[in-house]
Amino acid sequence: MKVISTSILALSLTTLGSAQAFELNSSDIQEGYPMAKTFEYNSWGCSGNNQSPQLTWKDAPSGTKSFAITVYDPDAPTGSGFWHWVAFNIPTSVNELPRGVNIKHLGGIESRIDYGTAGFGGACPPQGHGMHRYQFTVWALPTEKLELNENTPAAVVGFTLNSIALDKAKLTATYTR
Numbered sequence: 001m002k003v004i005s006t007s008i009l010a011l012s013l014t015t016l017g018s019a020q021a022f023e024l025n026s027s028d029i030q031e032g033y034p035m036a037k038t039f040e041y042n043s044w045g046c047s048g049n050n051q052s053p054q055l056t057w058k059d060a061p062s063g064t065k066s067f068a069i070t071v072y073d074p075d076a077p078t079g080s081g082f083w084h085w086v087a088f089n090i091p092t093s094v095n096e097l098p099r100g101v102n103i104k105h106l107g108g109i110e111s112r113i114d115y116g117t118a119g120f121g122g123a124c125p126p127q128g129h130g131m132h133r134y135q136f137t138v139w140a141l142p143t144e145k146l147e148l149n150e151n152t153p154a155a156v157v158g159f160t161l162n163s164i165a166l167d168k169a170k171l172t173a174t175y176t177r
Contacts, residue, residue, distance in 0.1 A: 083154035
């Protein structure tokens with residue numbers, strides 16, 4: 001009995017050790033480090049290039065049928081944070097986004113963000129407000145298409161993602177003006 005129990009334990013540990021976590025990486029931004037001006041917005045008193053950073057993800061969970069990407073600033077002085085990017089219906093054949101990508105060219109949808117436009121809107125914290133965190137999140141979804149569109153408010157998309165996601169991978173960069 002002891003030999004069988006030891007064998008089952010060893011098999012269980014091997015199986016647990018082989019599971020990979022859903023992971024998000026970037027050649028442009030790093031966890032906990034300031035972003036370059038390239039990723040700063042170009043309006044509202046900011047003068048950056050307003051480019052989205054390169055992103056790569058791997059080890060999405062089984063059952064993933066599409067991806068979504070959000071960028072959220074929880075430190076914005078709004079009482080509800082600030083949405084900088086909301087994109088969804090990204091096919092599972094995509095696991096990397098080049099810098100400055102237009103999600104529409106990949107078959108996805110970019111919806112309205114808190115700047116009042118659709119698409120990526122770079123960092124632009126108020127001058128002298130201190131460091132802000134920008135949470136880049138890739139969501140693994142169990143459906144190919146969300147029944148949402150480019151006019152769906154970011155908070156509604158965020159609620160939907162949180163309610164159905166199989167998993168998410170996050171990378172948090174910072175920015176200060």
